[in-house]
Amino acid sequence: MYQVRVLPQDVMFSVGEAETLLSAARRAGLAFPHRCQVGACATCLCRKLAGEVTYRLAPVLTEKEQAEGWIFPCLAMARSDLVLTLE
Template identity: 65%
Template sequence: MNKHQVRLLPADITFTATEHESVLAAALNAGIAFPNRCQVGACAMCMCRKLSGEISYQLEPMLTENEQAEGWIFTCQATAKSDLVLSLDTD
C-alpha cells in the first residue's frame, strides 16, 4: 500500500495519506482540524489549492475549468497519487 506525505500550508502540518483514503479522511484520521461538512463534494468546505503533486478522483467533482487551472481540489473526493503540498490559505 503506497503512502504519501501531504504537507498543509501555511500551518506547515504534515500527515500521511494512502491511495485508498481521501485526503480529507487522512487529515481527519491524523487529528487535523480540516474544514469539512458533507464529505461528498457538495458543500465545498474542504476545497483547497494543490501546489504540487498528483491526485485522482473516483468521481470528478464539480469544479470549473478555471478552478481546476488554479489548482483547486475537493479533498473529500481526492486521493493522493504522490506526495502533495496543499494550501488552506483562503485568500
C-alpha cells in the first residue's frame, strides 16, 4: 500500500499496487473529477508533484506533459507514495 496526498485539499488516501489512483480515491470517498475512467476524456487529468506511477496501458501524453507531471489517475497505479495536485 502507498499513501497519496492530494492538494490543494491536503487529503490523504491509500492505494494498493494493483488498483488505479482514481479507484482508490473514490473508495476513500474523495470527490475526484472523472468521467470515462478509461483514459479517453482527460477529465481526471492532474499533476504529480512527487512519486512514481506506472500504467498497464500508457495514455497519450507528450514528453513535455510527462515532464510537467501530468498523469491520468483513472489509468495510473502508484509505485511509491505520491503527492498530486488538482489545481
